[in-house]
Amino acid sequence: MPPVTFQSLILTLQNFWAERGCAIEMPMDIEVGAGTMHPATYLRVLGPEPWNVGYVQPSRRPADGRYGDNPFRLGKHYQFQVILKPSPLDVQDLYLDSLRAIGLDLTKHDIRFEEDNWESPTLGAWGVGWQILLDGMEITQFTYFQQAGGIDLAPISAEITYGLERLTMFLSRKSSVYDIDWVGGVSYGAIRKQDEYEFSKYYFETADIDLHWKLFDAYEGEARRCLDAKLVLPAYEWTLKCSHLFNTLDARGAVSVTERVGVIKRVRDLAVRCAQQYLESRRDLGFPLMQRNEGNSSS
Amino acid sequence: MAEYFFELLTEEIPAWMFQSSWTTPVDTALEKLCGELGGGKWKTDATSRRLIIFLRDLPLREEDREIEVKGPPKKSPDAALQGFLKKQNATTGDIIESADEYIRIRKKIAGRDISALVQERIPQLIESLRWPKMMRWGAGGHSYIRPVHSIVSIFEGEHLPVTIFGVASDVKTVGHRTLAPQPFKVDSYHDYLKKLELASVDVEAAHRKNVMVQRALVLAKQAGGVPSEDVSIWAQWQYLTEYPGVVRAEFRPEYLALPEEVLVTVMRVHQKQLPIRDRDGKLTSSFLAVLDNEGDPEGNAAYGNSFVTNARFADAQFFYDTDRRKKLEERIEQLAHLQFQEKLGNYAEKTERVKRIAIAIASHIDADLGHVETAAKLCKADLVTEMVKEFTDLQGKVGGIYAREEGLPEPVWQAIYDHYQPANVDDALPRNLVGVIVSLADRLDTLTGFFRIGLKPTGSKDPFALRRAAQGAVQILLNRDQREVRLSIGELLDLVPESAAARTDLVAFFAERIATILEASAWQFAYDEIRAVMESGWLNIPLTDLVDRISALKAIRDEADFLSLLDSVKRITNITQDHDSTRVDASLFDSDIERRLNELADLVSSQIADFASERRYREALQSFAALAPELEKFFDDVMVMVDDERVRANRKSLLMKTAHALKPIADVRQIVVDRRDYRT
Numbered sequence: 001m002p003p004v005t006f007q008s009l010i011l012t013l014q015n016f017w018a019e020r021g022c023a024i025e026m027p028m029d030i031e032v033g034a035g036t037m038h039p040a041t042y043l044r045v046l047g048p049e050p051w052n053v054g055y056v057q058p059s060r061r062p063a064d065g066r067y068g069d070n071p072f073r074l075g076k077h078y079q080f081q082v083i084l085k086p087s088p089l090d091v092q093d094l095y096l097d098s099l100r101a102i103g104l105d106l107t108k109h110d111i112r113f114e115e116d117n118w119e120s121p122t123l124g125a126w127g128v129g130w131q132i133l134l135d136g137m138e139i140t141q142f143t144y145f146q147q148a149g150g151i152d153l154a155p156i157s158a159e160i161t162y163g164l165e166r167l168t169m170f171l172s173r174k175s176s177v178y179d180i181d182w183v184g185g186v187s188y189g190a191i192r193k194q195d196e197y198e199f200s201k202y203y204f205e206t207a208d209i210d211l212h213w214k215l216f217d218a219y220e221g222e223a224r225r226c227l228d229a230k231l232v233l234p235a236y237e238w239t240l241k242c243s244h245l246f247n248t249l250d251a252r253g254a255v256s257v258t259e260r261v262g263v264i265k266r267v268r269d270l271a272v273r274c275a276q277q278y279l280e281s282r283r284d285l286g287f288p289l290m291q292r293n294e295g296n297s298s299s
Numbered sequence: 300m301a302e303y304f305f306e307l308l309t310e311e312i313p314a315w316m317f318q319s320s321w322t323t324p325v326d327t328a329l330e331k332l333c334g335e336l337g338g339g340k341w342k343t344d345a346t347s348r349r350l351i352i353f354l355r356d357l358p359l360r361e362e363d364r365e366i367e368v369k370g371p372p373k374k375s376p377d378a379a380l381q382g383f384l385k386k387q388n389a390t391t392g393d394i395i396e397s398a399d400e401y402i403r404i405r406k407k408i409a410g411r412d413i414s415a416l417v418q419e420r421i422p423q424l425i426e427s428l429r430w431p432k433m434m435r436w437g438a439g440g441h442s443y444i445r446p447v448h449s450i451v452s453i454f455e456g457e458h459l460p461v462t463i464f465g466v467a468s469d470v471k472t473v474g475h476r477t478l479a480p481q482p483f484k485v486d487s488y489h490d491y492l493k494k495l496e497l498a499s500v501d502v503e504a505a506h507r508k509n510v511m512v513q514r515a516l517v518l519a520k521q522a523g524g525v526p527s528e529d530v531s532i533w534a535q536w537q538y539l540t541e542y543p544g545v546v547r548a549e550f551r552p553e554y555l556a557l558p559e560e561v562l563v564t565v566m567r568v569h570q571k572q573l574p575i576r577d578r579d580g581k582l583t584s585s586f587l588a589v590l591d592n593e594g595d596p597e598g599n600a601a602y603g604n605s606f607v608t609n610a611r612f613a614d615a616q617f618f619y620d621t622d623r624r625k626k627l628e629e630r631i632e633q634l635a636h637l638q639f640q641e642k643l644g645n646y647a648e649k650t651e652r653v654k655r656i657a658i659a660i661a662s663h664i665d666a667d668l669g670h671v672e673t674a675a676k677l678c679k680a681d682l683v684t685e686m687v688k689e690f691t692d693l694q695g696k697v698g699g700i701y702a703r704e705e706g707l708p709e710p711v712w713q714a715i716y717d718h719y720q721p722a723n724v725d726d727a728l729p730r731n732l733v734g735v736i737v738s739l740a741d742r743l744d745t746l747t748g749f750f751r752i753g754l755k756p757t758g759s760k761d762p763f764a765l766r767r768a769a770q771g772a773v774q775i776l777l778n779r780d781q782r783e784v785r786l787s788i789g790e791l792l793d794l795v796p797e798s799a800a801a802r803t804d805l806v807a808f809f810a811e812r813i814a815t816i817l818e819a820s821a822w823q824f825a826y827d828e829i830r831a832v833m834e835s836g837w838l839n840i841p842l843t844d845l846v847d848r849i850s851a852l853k854a855i856r857d858e859a860d861f862l863s864l865l866d867s868v869k870r871i872t873n874i875t876q877d878h879d880s881t882r883v884d885a886s887l888f889d890s891d892i893e894r895r896l897n898e899l900a901d902l903v904s905s906q907i908a909d910f911a912s913e914r915r916y917r918e919a920l921q922s923f924a925a926l927a928p929e930l931e932k933f934f935d936d937v938m939v940m941v942d943d944e945r946v947r948a949n950r951k952s953l954l955m956k957t958a959h960a961l962k963p964i965a966d967v968r969q970i971v972v973d974r975r976d977y978r979t
Contacts, residue, residue, distance in 0.1 A: 070617065072610045086437045089446060092310060096477065106477040110546070110590045110600040112539060113347075114571075115313035117432065128434035130311060135603025136548075136570070136588050144434050154439030170603065256636060 004171040005181040006078075006188055009102060009164060010056055013080045016101045017054035020094065022082065025055035030237060031244040034059045035081030035161055039236055042123060042271075043278045044083065045145050045157040049289035051085045056164070060244065062251035065200035068193045071176035075199050076192075080162040086155030087144060095132070095142070095160055102171065110135050118143045122243055122267045124150040124275070127159065139167045149275020203251040212254070216245045216263075223270050232277040239270040301359050303417050304453045304488040305352040306472055307425060307463065310445040313432075314538035317345050317504070320430045320444070325352065328424050336413055337362055344503055346541040347591070348445075348476075351502060352421065353488045361410030367395070370402035414454045421452070422461045441465065449473075456486050474498020475541055478593065499593060500541040507543035511536055514545040515573065515587050522547060522585040524575040527563075532573050536589045539571070544590030547575075548604035552584040554612040557619055558700045564690050565611045572608065618685035627680040627701055627715075637682055640763075643748040646679050652797075653678065657740035659794040663786060667710065670733045674714035677702060678737055681715075695719040710734075721771045724819075728778055735775050735782045742772045743795050746808075750801035755808065769812045776842040777816075788813075789838040806838060813842065822846065828853050831969035835962055844914060851916035852965050860924040867930040868967055871958040874939055874951060881956040887949040892936050896929050900957040907960055916964060923961045930957065 018024050028038040035057035036042060044051045057079045065075025084091055092113070096106060116131035118141065127143035141161040145153055165188070168180045178189030223238035246263055249255050255263060282288075312321075322343055329341035329352065339357040343350075368387055371379040380402060384390060393404040430444035437446065441464040450468035452461045461468045471482045472491070479498035485491040492502055501507045512533070515526045537543075554562065559582050566572040566586055573587040588604040595601055634646035643649070654675040661671040681687045681698030690697075699716020710733045717729035718737045729735045745768050749755060756765050776784055788809050792798045798805055814833065817824050832848045855861045888894050903922050910919035939950045961967060 070613070072613065086439070087446075089437065089448060092476075093480075107592075108597050108599060109477075110544070110592045110595070110603070111477055112589075112591050113311035114539070115311075115315075128432060135600045136572075137603045137607040144436055146434060154435070156434075156436050156439045170606065173602070175606070175609075 003181070003184075004103065004168055005183055006164065006168045007183050009168050009171070010078075010080065012102055013098060013162065014054060014056075016098045017052075017082055020052075022052045022054040022084075025053050027055060027057050028240070030240055031060050032057065032240055033061055033243065033247060035079040036120065036125075036159065037123070037240055037243070038081065039233065041081060041083050041157075041159065042125070042148060043236065043275070045085060045148050045153055045159075046151060046275055046279045047282050047287060048155065049085075049282065049287050050155075051083060051157070051289060054080065054082045057081050060199075060247070062199070062203035062247050065196065065203055065251070067200040068178070068189075068196040071178065074165065074177060074192075075196055075203065078164045080164055082160040082162075083157050084160075085157035087158035091158045091160075092142075095140070099134070102167075104134075104171075113142065116141065121264055122246075122271060123148065124268050124272045129159075134167075134170065137166065137170055139163055139170065149272045149278075151275055151279065203248055205252075207248050207252050209249065209252055209254045212245050212249050212252070216242055216249070219245065220266060220270065223274075227270075227273050227277060230277070230281070232274055232281055235270070235277070236274040239267065239274055242270065243267050300355070301357040301413060301455050302488065303352075303354040303357065303414075303421075303455075303459070304451065304485075304491060305421055305461075306451040306491070307350040308448040308450070308472060309348055309350065309443075310448070311347045312345075312430075312444050312538075314347070314535040316431060316444070317538045318534070320428060321345055321350060324428060325424065329354070332420055332424075333357075336416060345538065346500060346502060346504070346507075347539055348541070349500075349502070350425070354417070355488075357413050357417075359413055361413065361416070363410045364408050366406055366408055368404050368406050370404060372400050373402055374400070414459055417454060418452075418459055418461055422463045425463050451485060451491070453485070453487060475500050475591075478542070501543050504537045507540065508533055508537040510543040511545050511589070514543070518545060518547040518587060519575045519585070522575055522583065524577045524583050524585065526587055527574045527576055529567065529573055532567060532571065535571060539589050540591035542591055542593055544592050544594070546588050546590040546595050546600040546604065547585055548572075548588060548601045548608065549584050550586065550605060550608045550612055554609070554616065555582065555584055557612065557615055558697075560693060560696045560700065561615050561619070561686065561690065562612070564693055565615060566608065568692060569611060569690075570604075570608060572604065614689065615686070618689055622684040622686055622697075622701065623704065626705055627677045627698060630680040630683050631676065633683040634679060640748065640752075642752045646682060649744060649748075650676060650679050652744045653737065653740045656743055656795055657736050660736050660740060660784065660786065660791070663790070663794070664732075664784060666732050666736055670708060670710045670714070671736050673707065674711045674718070674733050675737050675740060677707075677711075678715050678718050678741065721774050723767065724770065724774070728775055728782060732782045732784075735778075735784060739772055739775050739784060739791075742768045743791060743798075746772075746805065747792075747795050747798040747801065750804050750808070751797060755801075755804060765808075766812065769809060770816060773809075773813055773816050773842065777846065779843050783843070785841045785843065787839045787841050810837070813837065813845070817846070817849065822850065822853075824849050824853060827969050827971045828856065831965045831967055834966035834969055835964055847914060848916045848964055851920050852970075854917060855920045855924060856970060858924065860927040861920070862972060863931060864924050864927040865967055865970055865972055867927065867934065868958045870934065871954045872968055875955050875958075878948070878951040878955060880948070880952045881959055883953050883956060884945075884949050887946055889946075890937060892929075892933055893950070893953065896926075896933050896957060897953055899926060899929055900953070900960055904956075904960045907964065911963055919964055920961070926957060926960070 014024055025040045032038060038055065038057055040053050040055060044053065058076055059079050060076045062075055064073050066073045096111065100106060112133045113130040114133055117128050119126040125148040127145040129143035131138045132140040132142055139162065143159040145157045145159055147153060165177045165180065169177055172180055174180045178187060178193055180188045182188050182191050219238045219241045223235045223242065226235035226238060246267060325343045329343065333339035333341055337358050340355050342353045345351060370383040387404060387406060389404050389406060393406065395403055395405050397403040433442045433444060435442050443464060447464050447466045449472065450461065450463055450466055451470055451472050452459045452468035453470060458470050470484050470486065472485060473480055473482050474495060475498055483494060485494055495502055501510065519526045562582060563574055566574050571589065575583050575585040575587065577583050590600050631647060631650065634650060637646045639646050639649045654672060657671050657675040658668060661668050678698065681694060681701065684697055686697045687694050695718055696716055699712050702712035702715050710731050713730045714734035714737050717734040718741060720726050720729050720738060729738050746765055749763050749765055754763060792802060792805060810833065814829050817829050818826055828849050832845060832852060837845050883897055885897065903926055906922045907919045910916065910922065937950065939947065941947050
């Protein structure tokens, strides 16, 4: 097995899923907590249109920051996200093939699928699935989406989320995330450690609480305005910004227990309206991706 | 005799669901099915992704049977009869003699092929199972525990086609997911077992468990120890895999300096790993993990499990170091930011209430007030530690450990450590009296609070686990060693002023809990014994006295004198239905029998009072039973329903007074007497 680097893993996964008909999307270009929040997942899983996609998503979790001191925890980590809609019956086998593509001889490893259901109160979404354990270590989150934006889904999407740092650490036998090679000779730490430190310092100690609350109110208002103007995609971007502001305020210790429920509800209300409006907008457009599919199947 | 074999291949089902959602309901259903088919033995099994049924010794056909069918009235026109016969596919020759006014025929029902029945019932059974968390997949048309992949259905060596959720059966299956994924055909259950064994799948859950237990013992022994005892780990492991593998891994020995409770919780609860202990029971840095593979030739699984456990422990170490920079005492103010319940305030407020109640309890019994106050004040402080935020099931324990490290006295740190105990019927009480008092105070505050804001349990709904809270309180109050709290529920509620508003509901709730707990207890009290004693007043006596009274009643209830007495009391109850005085006028007596009964009743009453005050309930009941011959004599020789109204009333009063002698201890009218048992 050739030495695995952070980027060789990304490239292998991109190629693997591209060869299986996935559109390779680019990361969402505003702050999100997980690949699930990218419109290519959260919105595309709605409605009847088939959709297969793969992309890297930098995922920010302000509260998980450790000033670059903890070898396992990061305030920002990278996910490789795959959506297969409808979920094919052989999706687990496809996933195992992707591990083989990375260079793992699965007969010499332990692979298990252990129950781990997913729920996002801020997105009004939940699914059923597993954490996939490679030799006892969680490397992937696998979810059959059941609901998004409070809407029952049909067809069902399978979501595969690879934890890229974890997987690289394990494959290259490194005991700290900062020691893995991003590319030969350049470590992950050399590229990322400074921003782990600075953002930990910012999110935990420096972020201006008043400004963040003001921004939250303003962004929420703008999201509503966009929804009223039937511009669902801009509305969803403002919603994502609200979500990130909430995470920042939370890490900063600025959200009390009583406030918490209320703020989560404000984000969820926006997310749910976006989901409903997105579905309507696709219906108005005649579900364009359906036609592509019909064209394919008749050929 | 026929055999049927069924396999449903799905995707990994959560391990905790197999027993309650597969084995138990399917065994029940198959037992019923075999009964209906007129014979057969059944076996269910499962791996992480296979559901298996094997039926054998089945009859080939159902027995033929005859039934009677009721037709039209005998006097109806012929057309009605012909229509009936035609519909039933019968002739006039099938008509039988009937006693009533209806025509009846006897009809033969041919037994069906068992295969046809199996073909109908098995898919129904599988589709009707209700798993705790169902999902949809693909087009989203079906809902089940996991997507259905393929089905094997074989009756007597032949494919018996069935369809489940749109998936048609076949005779092909696959082996282990990574070791032998190629499909192959099977022709019987035994062929299946054999081929799957070659394909690295051990189909039998019990066998997988045995193999794992053996491997665990060997691997632990090689590391100089033994696996920790752990029923719940084994229950899960056997359903986490298809191949029964176990691997040993190590964590960095410096983590052994962390509290053992933390290490064990991380391994057991979060990683489903089994710690290895040395001969003295001390934790070692080796542990065991489940492995769905025949071995670990390159050490990958050992490396991976070590890696992830070290990572977890690194986090725990971080929490531990961070937490210990601040004393528990300094955390109390943070509790003001942690909500207990919207209407019941935050944990700082709860702590204040618990402290007040605990001190009140402690001052009524012989307990160290200072220790109780400190323990109560600090008992919830660990809720704002990083350790408990991460490992919530360690609440209490973490506080106790930190208190110990801060050098607080043993009774205090143990009390903090134990105060969530007993968590269930089988759980131990807190180790010392201080812990018992804090646990009791915490429970009383929770119960009072939720009842006060109208959130008491209803039916099967008990979202705040109030029944469990009350159950724990009752367990504590039933205990009688150096941790005994000799206070009645009434006295305890008096110590919680807020309980006044909900007192009636709380008393009723406790009454129901106490009765339920006593009935299920090792004392094996019968329902009527519990009721008889509780009816005469339970609220203002310690629960240990209640138990003594019921025990005394249980011991005496089958003695001849007592049974005779019960009979007399029933008669008295009937006779005195419209009477409500126990005042007796001795001048109205006209026989020695009356005088003697009156004297005895007074004597017995005072004896019972004396015995009761000394808690000698057995003797009190015996003294009551001694009235039996006198009462019998009275009923034999004295007429109650005489014409003279004053004499009649006086005799009723005398009887009532006699029957009431035991009232302070038990209401014997509640005792159910099986008449066959007595006067023999």
